[in-house]
Amino acid sequence: MIKERGRGGYSIAGLMEIGNKIRDLRKLQGLTQEELADRAELSKGFISQLERDMTSPSIATLEDILQCLGTSLGEFFQEEKEHEQIVFTEEDYFQKDDNEYGNTIKWIIPNAQKNSMEPIYIHLKKGGSTYPDNPHEGEEFGYVVKGKIKIHIGNRICIAKKGDSFYYTADQTHFLTADDNSEIIWVTSPPSF
Secondary structure, eight states: OOOBOSSSSBBOTTTOOOHHHHHHHHHHTTOOHHHHHHHHTOOHHHHHHHHTTSSOOBHHHHHHHHHHTTOOHHHHHSOOOOOOOOOOOGGGOEEEEETTTTEEEEEOSTTGGGSSOEEEEEEEOTTOBOOOBOOOSSEEEEEEEESEEEEEETTEEEEEETTOEEEEEOSSOEEEEESSSEEEEEEEESOOO
16 A cells, blocks of 8 residues: 655555665665664654664655665665576586596586686596696686696696695696596686686
């Protein structure tokens, strides 16, 4: 039910419970109820009742409050986007076996190319390697889950074994080789696998 209230216009009572959302925005801005009330030229009691959904503001009053909280009506009422998938299982992975290089690569986050970083899980057979990657922008991180590998970066070779991690900028040709059957989690940012 819409009813008239506040500084002209109509209230939004019954359309949605907005109190928690206003309280969260206020706390995000580091404001007390009294500070928000002062900025919006309202009473602290009104802000308190509003946050507990005991009253509702007119549209004009809500606009004033939201402006004080650094947002707009459009942003405030925008439907929350669908929840993105957070947990991925074996069924989500994409796997590629490369017999020539003796490796198996699992893309463990589907469509990670659209993200800021791209993790993969690599199994290198003894004597296997990854395909040499040309220099590119970004950084790479890895963690050796099993075995022992060599990280080739330009003319430099570094050794990492189970439990070790590695990190470098990808501004030189780089690839991995395995002394043993090895498993590695390898993350690149931006995505390039």
